[in-house]
Structure formats: structure tokens, C-alpha cells
Amino acid sequence: MRAIKTSLAILPILAFLLIPIAAADNRFVTTLAFIFIVYTTVALSWNIIGGMAGQLNLGHAAFFGLGAYSMAVSTSSGLHPYLGVLLGGLAALGLSIAMTPLLRLRGDYFAIGTLSLAEAIKIAILNIHAYGIRVAPDPSLGRFENYYFAASIFAATVLVTYLILHSRYKLAFYSIRENEKLADVSGINPTKYKVMALMLSATITGLVGGIYGYNLLYVPAEHVLSIEWTIIPVFMVLIGGRGTLLGPLIGALIYLGVYYILQFTVTETSLLAFGIILVLVIKFMPNGLVEEFLIKGLGVKRTSIV
Amino acid sequence: MLKIENLTVEYRRDIEILKNVSLLVPENMVTAVIGPNGAGKSTLVKTIAGLIRPKRGSITLDGVRIDGMSAEERVKHGISVVLQRRSVFPQMTVKENLMLGGWRIRGDKKALDDVLEDVLELFPDLKQRLALKAGSLSGGLQRMLEIARAMMSRPRFLLMDEPSAGLSPIMVRHVYRQIDILRKNNVTIFLVDQNIRQCIDAADHVYVLELGEIKGGGRKEEISESLNNLIKVWLYLEQS
Amino acid sequence: MLSGTEVTYIQLFLGAILLGGLYALVAIGLALIFGVMRILNIAHGDFIILSTYITYWLSQTYGLDPLLTIFLTIPIASLVGFVTYLSVIRGLTKSFEAPIVSSFGILLILQASMLIAWSGDPRSIVTPFTAESLVIGPYLLPLVRLIAFIVSVAALTLLHVFLNKTYFGRAIKAVSQDSEAASTLGIPVSRIQSITFALSVGMAGLAGGLLSLLLSFTPTLGPEYLLKAFVILALSGIGNIPALLVGGLVLSIGETYGSFFLGSGYRNVVAYIILVLILLLKPAGLFRGLKEREV
Numbered sequence: 001m002r003a004i005k006t007s008l009a010i011l012p013i014l015a016f017l018l019i020p021i022a023a024a025d026n027r028f029v030t031t032l033a034f035i036f037i038v039y040t041t042v043a044l045s046w047n048i049i050g051g052m053a054g055q056l057n058l059g060h061a062a063f064f065g066l067g068a069y070s071m072a073v074s075t076s077s078g079l080h081p082y083l084g085v086l087l088g089g090l091a092a093l094g095l096s097i098a099m100t101p102l103l104r105l106r107g108d109y110f111a112i113g114t115l116s117l118a119e120a121i122k123i124a125i126l127n128i129h130a131y132g133i134r135v136a137p138d139p140s141l142g143r144f145e146n147y148y149f150a151a152s153i154f155a156a157t158v159l160v161t162y163l164i165l166h167s168r169y170k171l172a173f174y175s176i177r178e179n180e181k182l183a184d185v186s187g188i189n190p191t192k193y194k195v196m197a198l199m200l201s202a203t204i205t206g207l208v209g210g211i212y213g214y215n216l217l218y219v220p221a222e223h224v225l226s227i228e229w230t231i232i233p234v235f236m237v238l239i240g241g242r243g244t245l246l247g248p249l250i251g252a253l254i255y256l257g258v259y260y261i262l263q264f265t266v267t268e269t270s271l272l273a274f275g276i277i278l279v280l281v282i283k284f285m286p287n288g289l290v291e292e293f294l295i296k297g298l299g300v301k302r303t304s305i306v
Numbered sequence: 307m308l309k310i311e312n313l314t315v316e317y318r319r320d321i322e323i324l325k326n327v328s329l330l331v332p333e334n335m336v337t338a339v340i341g342p343n344g345a346g347k348s349t350l351v352k353t354i355a356g357l358i359r360p361k362r363g364s365i366t367l368d369g370v371r372i373d374g375m376s377a378e379e380r381v382k383h384g385i386s387v388v389l390q391r392r393s394v395f396p397q398m399t400v401k402e403n404l405m406l407g408g409w410r411i412r413g414d415k416k417a418l419d420d421v422l423e424d425v426l427e428l429f430p431d432l433k434q435r436l437a438l439k440a441g442s443l444s445g446g447l448q449r450m451l452e453i454a455r456a457m458m459s460r461p462r463f464l465l466m467d468e469p470s471a472g473l474s475p476i477m478v479r480h481v482y483r484q485i486d487i488l489r490k491n492n493v494t495i496f497l498v499d500q501n502i503r504q505c506i507d508a509a510d511h512v513y514v515l516e517l518g519e520i521k522g523g524g525r526k527e528e529i530s531e532s533l534n535n536l537i538k539v540w541l542y543l544e545q546s
Numbered sequence: 547m548l549s550g551t552e553v554t555y556i557q558l559f560l561g562a563i564l565l566g567g568l569y570a571l572v573a574i575g576l577a578l579i580f581g582v583m584r585i586l587n588i589a590h591g592d593f594i595i596l597s598t599y600i601t602y603w604l605s606q607t608y609g610l611d612p613l614l615t616i617f618l619t620i621p622i623a624s625l626v627g628f629v630t631y632l633s634v635i636r637g638l639t640k641s642f643e644a645p646i647v648s649s650f651g652i653l654l655i656l657q658a659s660m661l662i663a664w665s666g667d668p669r670s671i672v673t674p675f676t677a678e679s680l681v682i683g684p685y686l687l688p689l690v691r692l693i694a695f696i697v698s699v700a701a702l703t704l705l706h707v708f709l710n711k712t713y714f715g716r717a718i719k720a721v722s723q724d725s726e727a728a729s730t731l732g733i734p735v736s737r738i739q740s741i742t743f744a745l746s747v748g749m750a751g752l753a754g755g756l757l758s759l760l761l762s763f764t765p766t767l768g769p770e771y772l773l774k775a776f777v778i779l780a781l782s783g784i785g786n787i788p789a790l791l792v793g794g795l796v797l798s799i800g801e802t803y804g805s806f807f808l809g810s811g812y813r814n815v816v817a818y819i820i821l822v823l824i825l826l827l828k829p830a831g832l833f834r835g836l837k838e839r840e841v
Contacts, residue, residue, distance in 0.1 A: 054643065056643055056646055056647070058588075058650070101822075107643060107646065108585075108586035108588075108645070108646050109586070109776075111586070111588065111646050111650075112586060112588065112772065112773070112776050113821065115588070115769055115772075115773075116769070116772075116773040116776070116817070116818050116821065117818065119769055119770065119773065119814070119818075120814070120815045120818040123811065123812070123814055123815055124812075124815060126811070127809070127811040127812065227769075231650075231654065234647075234650070238647060268658045268659075268661035268662045269658070269662065271654050271657065271658035271661070272654070272655060272658035272659060272662065274651075274654055275651045275652065275653070275654030275655035275656075275658060276651070276655060277651075278647065278648075278650065278651035278654065279634055279648055279651035279652065279655070282638075282644050282647045282648050282651065283634065283637075283638065283648070286644060
């Protein structure tokens with residue numbers, strides 16, 4: 001059973017690593033896979049703060065956008081693009097540190113607070129750069145290289161998620177999610193773990209935002225800070241099953257399915273579909289599809305919490 | 307008469323707070339359930355009141371099964387409950403609290419006025435404080451208000467969960483005096499309390515609940531020897 | 547004789563006061579749902595904007611006077627709220643994030659529907675009195691704002707009377723102060739919750755309708771108004787309608803002067819700044835004195 005689960009997790013990674021090679025001429029497939037990796041990684045990173053630690057950060061898009069934006073600003077000033085991406089990660093990390101006061105807020109207030117923060121950041125940046133920033137491409141860093149950069153971030157995130165879920169951090173996060181006061185009096189410092197989760201999820205997302213922006217060679221504030229960078233990862237995590245490794249991956253697959261059916265654009269119709277699916281899943285399968293089908297349906301054993 | 311048969315109540319999964327509890331609450335009398343902390347007394351009251359759903363068992367009121375009904379519906383059948391915790395509406399006045407107790411008969415202004423008058427007769431301390439915010443009253447008076455409010459629906463059965471909780475000895479005596487008056491006014495009372503002395507003194511029927519199980523009970527005078535001894539031990543412990 | 551700058555400041559102040567009434571109306575819907583159900587309706591802003599669009603659509607399609615249309619929008623909005631409650635909110639899993647995620651889903655559904663129906667282009671309603679103002683000395687009181695203010699205050703007053711002087715209204719307050727105790731008195735808690743939800747969306751409907759007269763709107767405006775409502779609740783608490791009016795005034799005054807000094811693009815950032823200030827000064831949590839949800 002363990003072998004099955006591990007391979008279920010590793011196979012997609014292997015598959016993704018091979019795509020650009022297999023589809024060398026087909027730029028379209030590579031781009032699609034790239035976007036998919038980007039979304040999935042953002043989902044996995046949101047999973048850490050929202051799925052495992054239970055803090056519903058609805059302003060996640062701010063990390064993504066800030067990462068892309070910082071990359072764009074620094075690369076335009078002459079910095080090596082990939083260093084710019086790293087800077088993006090750092091910027092997002094900085095934002096998360098500035099956000100830690102919000103973690104004091106209880107669940108729903110935290111959700112509104114972060115949602116509003118992302119809005120405010122978007123407005124502020126729109127006021128400075130209404131039309132976005134163009135990034136000059138470095139000739140030695142093309143789509144191929146960008147793809148592998150993103151894939152390595154993805155792989156690292158999967159690894160990090162796996163490690164967390166097999167360490168004492170898992171128990172800490174889960175207990176904070178289930179009952180923060182209880183966790184607190186049991187000796188787990190909620191603030192410490194929440195801050196850790198937020199910082200980790202922010203850094204990953206910032207990095208991904210950076211590489212996404214570079215690949216696009218154009219960073220418009222409206223797009224990279226748009227709420228879809230929060231909605232789609234949240235959707236993936238909640239549909240699939242929050243707090244697990246498999247959950248976001250399955251949610252990502254489902255998202256790809258909807259995306260494909262609705263012809264590759266995040267149009268209003270797909271937003272509508274996501275909203276409806278989200279409501280239905282929360283109402284009838286509150287723990288996500290992994291829980292409902294794999295665990296209850298097929299009898300796959302849930303790994304214990306300790 | 308209130309009949310409780312084989313009541314089993316679970317907490318989360320597989321932890322039974324009440325196991326096969328059966329007892330009778332005859333009319334116009336005071337029935338008390340005593341037991342140590344954590345015995346399940348509060349759970350029993352809340353289940354009868356409709357705030358907790360039992361896993362198994364039945365609750366029958368004069369032949370009508372009420373265990374499927376919501377708490378609100380049970381009020382229509384004449385059940386009223388005074389919760390253990392503070393439950394006045396703190397931001398509303400004493401009068402508003404009482405009027406809300408009369409929700410069931412809110413359409414009939416005359417009936418409402420009559421009930422209010424009757425209830426204030428029983429609780430004269432509240433009469434002088436009608437315009438005060440309920441949250442500003444002392445603990446004892448809040449408890450009085452809770453009882454008075456529960457009486458506004460003219461219940462046939464009054465359930466009380468630890469009416470003496472958190473009160474000074476004087477207030478406890480006062481509360482039990484009220485319970486006695488209510489009993490004389492043909493209200494059937496079912497109460498649980500940790501304050502064993504007062505509880506037993508006031509009761510006609512006594513049941514003993516320990517770890518979710520009824521250990522025995524019946525008319526006060528007819529309680530078995532072993533039960534009596536158990537109670538005596540508890541009373542002794544209570545004194546010290 | 548007042549100087550030019552002083553006149554400007556007072557002019558801004560007057561405009562802000564008029565807007566403050568509407569802001570309080572924007573907040574009341576959120577307060578009602580939170581008070582009675584302890585749910586923060588994240589889609590609240592979107593219900594408001596939906597009502598704005600409904601008003602727009604009705605008045606455009608049927609050539610009705612927008613002001614009168616608002617009276618149609620209110621029952622439509624209440625109906626939408628009622629249906630939403632029955633289909634989504636009622637019987638939601640008791641987990642603490644289910645209401646948040648559900649209302650987030652509703653947010654998506656509402657925004658997407660509006661985008662599909664009316665596209666993302668900004669819309670606005672023009673009436674014969676859109677550009678008119680009441681002139682008092684050197685000051686101009688824009689008619690649309692004046693109307694919004696009067697209607698908002700009237701509605702809030704009616705609501706205040708309803709909640710405090712009628713049996714049903716008091717029952718709503720009882721459920722918001724202690725729903726378990728209320729149920730033990732025979733008060734139908736579930737029914738009160740559904741009606742309150744409908745009432746809240748109805749209030750959002752009125753706010754949205756008035757908003758349609760005041761500005762140009764797009765389907766994504768919702769979260770902005772959610773933030774405003776939230777900040778007002780944080781300032782004023784939820785139990786008290788007069789306090790909500792004060793909160794609305796504080797916000798609109800802050801926004802007005804803030805955008806005057808910082809630039810109009812920063813208007814909405816003001817709400818966020820106020821929120822952060824409250825967080826820093828009241829770290830024990832917002833809505834002190836309110837019964838915390840049992841953890």
C-alpha cells in the first residue's frame with residue numbers, strides 16, 4: 001500500500017520531467033504542462049498553510065504576484081533572470097513576515113483580512129505600473145530551461161510536503177487546524193507553526209510566480225495579482241483533500257479536466273463551474289475527493305496521525 | 307408522566323456518556339438525579355430538552371414520543387429547561403427576557419399579561435428590576451430570571467440542570483425555595499444537581515447516576531440500603 | 547469668510563457624511579448574518595453588486611425609473627438570499643471552515659454569473675438627476691448622494707425599530723445573543739436564521755440598488771465592499787445600529803480625505819489601513835464582548 005501511494009506521487013513528477021523532451025517540437029504541450037506545474041505547485045504551497053495548518057489564506061495571489069513583480073523589476077534592472085526569480089521568492093517571504101500580525105485573527109477574519117490585503121497590494125501596484133513590466137529575455141534561458149526550473153521547484157515542493165507529512169510537524173499543523181486552543185495548551189505553540197507554514201508557502205509561491213513571469217516575459221499586475229491565483233489552488237486543495245500530498249495533485253488533475261473541457265482559458269464559465277463544484281464538494285464531501293473515494297470507497301488505509 | 311427508556315447518548319464516536327438510562331418522572335413531583343462529576347447528568351437534561359440527540363432509546367411524554375423532536379417543538383409539548391450555564395440574553399432587559407420566554411403564546415396579549423403577572427408574583431425580586439439589562443444582574447438574580455423565563459411558557463415539565471451551580475449558599479436556598487413553590491403550583495420538576503443535600507431534601511423521587519448508568523432509584527423513602535449508604539457517603543464528603 | 551481650502555474641506559466632509567449612511571447600510575447585512583449565525587459571509591459584497599446589476603438591468607430593459615426599480619430589487623435580492631440559504635448554508639458541516647469556503651464558492655458563482663451576463667465592462671446608470679446637486683451656500687450636495695443617505699438612514703431606522711420593538715425582531719436578537727437558550731424557549735432558530743439571511747441579502751439589495759446611482763460598476767467590485775463592511779463592523783461591533791452609522795461615517799470620512807491627499811487610486815486602501823490599525827491596537831481580537839464560537 002505504501003508502495004502504491006509513493007508511486008502515485010512520484011509518477012506524475014517523472015512524467016512531467018519527461019514532457020519537454022518527449023514533446024520537443026510541440027510548444028503548446030510544453031506550455032500547457034508548464035502552466036499545470038505552476039498551478040499545482042502553488043496549490044501544494046497553499047496546502048501547507050491552508051490545508052495542513054488550517055489557516056485559510058485568501059490572499060495567496062499576493063505572494064505569486066509579488067514574486068513575479070519583483071522578478072520583473074530586478075531583471076529589468078539588469079539582474080540575471082533566475083536570480084530575479086530567487087529575489088521574487090525572497091520578496092514573497094518578506095511579505096509573509098509582514099503578514100504575521102494577521103495570523104492573530106481567527107479563521108474567518110483571517111480569510112477576509114488576507115483577501116483584502118491582496119486587493120490592496122494589487123491596487124497599490126496598479127497605481128505604479130498600470131500596464132505591467134516587460135522583461136527582456138536572456139538568450140540562454142528559454143522555455144526549455146524555464147520548464148526545468150519550474151519542474152525542480154515542483155519536485156522540491158512535493159518533497160517538502162512529503163517530509164512534513166512524515167515528521168512531527170504534521171501532528172503540530174493538524175492539531176492547530178482542528179483546535180488551536182487545545183493545541184496551545186497541549187504545548188504546541190500555534191504562532192510558531194503558523195508563521196513557519198505561512199513563510200514556507202509564501203516563498204515557494206513567490207518563486208513560482210517569478211519563473212512564471214519570466215517565462216511570460218511580461219508581468220501585468222492585473223494578471224499576476226488576480227484572484228485566480230488564490231481561487232484555483234484553493235479549489236485544487238479542497239476538492240482533492242486538504243493537508244495531504246495526494247489531495248492537491250488529484251485536485252490539480254480535476255482542474256486540468258475542467259480547464260480542458262472549457263478550452264484552456266480561465267473564463268467566466270470555468271469560474272462558475274469552480275464555484276459550483278466548490279460548494280457541492282464542501283457540502284457533500286467536506287474532506288475532499290481523496291477522503292471520499294480512496295479512503296472510504298476503496299478502503300485505502302489512512303496513515304495515522306502520529 | 308415523562309418516561310425515559312434505554313437512553314444511550316454518544317460523544318463523538320464510541321464514547322458513551324449515557325448507557326441505557328431508564329427512569330420515570332411522575333407528575334406534580336420533584337424527581338432528582340444525583341451523581342458525581344462527569345456522571346452524565348447535564349447530558350441527560352440536555353437530551354430530554356432536545357439539545358442533544360440520543361443514539362438509542364426513547365423519551366415519551368404522556369404517551370407521545372418526543373425524542374425525535376427539536377428543542378423548539380418540545381416547548382410546545384410543555385417542556386421547559388433551565389440550563390446550567392448562564393443563559394439570559396445579556397443585552398436585553400429583564401422584561402424583554404421574560405417576554406421572549408412567552409414566545410409560545412405571543413399572539414395572545416391577554417394570556418401574556420396574565421402569565422407575566424403570575425410569574426412576577428413568584429419572583430418579586432424581578433418585578434423591581436424589569437428595565438435593567440439582564441447582563442448586569444448578579445449571578446443569583448440571573449438564575450432567578452432564567453427560571454422565571456422558563457416558567458413563562460406555563461410548562462408542565464420543568465427541567466433544571468444544576469440550578470445551584472455557581473451560587474452562594476443563601477442563593478442556593480432561595481432557588482430551592484422557588485423550586486418548592488413551583489412544585490406546589492403543579493409543575494413537575496426534573497432536576498440534576500451536584501449539591502446533594504438540598505437536592506434530596508427537595509425531591510420526592512431520587513435516582514443515582516454514575517458513569518452514565520443509573521445505579522438505582524425510586525421514591526425517596528423506598529431507596530435501597532446500598533444506595534442509601536452511597537448517598538450518605540457523598541453527603542459526608544459534601545460537608546467536608 | 548472661509549478660505550477656499552476650508553470650503554473644500556467642509557465640502558469633502560459633507561460629501562463624506564452623505565456617503566457614510568450608505569456605508570452603514572452596506573455593513574448591516576454582514577452584521578446580521580454574523581450576529582445570528584456566526585458566519586462571515588464572504589460573498590456579501592457580491593450580493594450587493596449583484597443587486598446593483600439587477601437594478602441596472604431592470605431599469606434598462608423595462609425603462610423604469612431607477613429609484614423605483616430599487617424597490618423591486620429588494621425582494622428579488624431577498625429571494626436570492628433565501629434560496630442561497632436553503633441550498634448552501636443550511637445544514638453545512640459543522641467544521642469551522644465550511645462556511646468560509648462555501649461563501650467563497652458563492653462569491654465565485656455570483657461574480658462569474660455577472661461576468662457572463664454583463665461582461666466585465668464598466669456600467670453605470672444615468673438618471674435625470676445624476677448630475678444635479680442641492681446648493682447650500684458655497685456647498686454642493688449631490689442629489690444622488692443625498693437620496694442614498696436619506697434612504698439608507700430610513701432603512702436602518704426601520705430595521706432598528708423592527709429589531710427592538712417587535713416580537714420577531716427581538717427573537718432575532720435573542721438568537722444572536724444565545725441561540726441555544728432561544729431554542730429552549732420555543733423560538734424556531736432555524737427559521738429565524740433563514741429569514742435573517744434573506745433579510746441581510748435584502749439589505750444588501752437596497753445598498754446595491756442605491757450604489758447603482760452613484761458610481762460605475764464592474765462584476766468584480768464585490769470584495770471591495772466586503773472589506774468596507776468588515777472594517778465598519780470591526781470599528782462598531784455588531785450589536786448596535788447607531789454605532790454602525792458612526793462606523794460608516796468614520797470610514798467614509800477616512801476614505802474621502804485619504805483619497806484627497808493620496809490620490810483617488812488609493813481610496814480603497816484606506817479601508818485596509820484602518821483594518822491594520824485596528825488589528826495592531828486591539829490585538830485581543832475584534833468584536834470583543836461577543837460570545838466566541840466554542841472551540
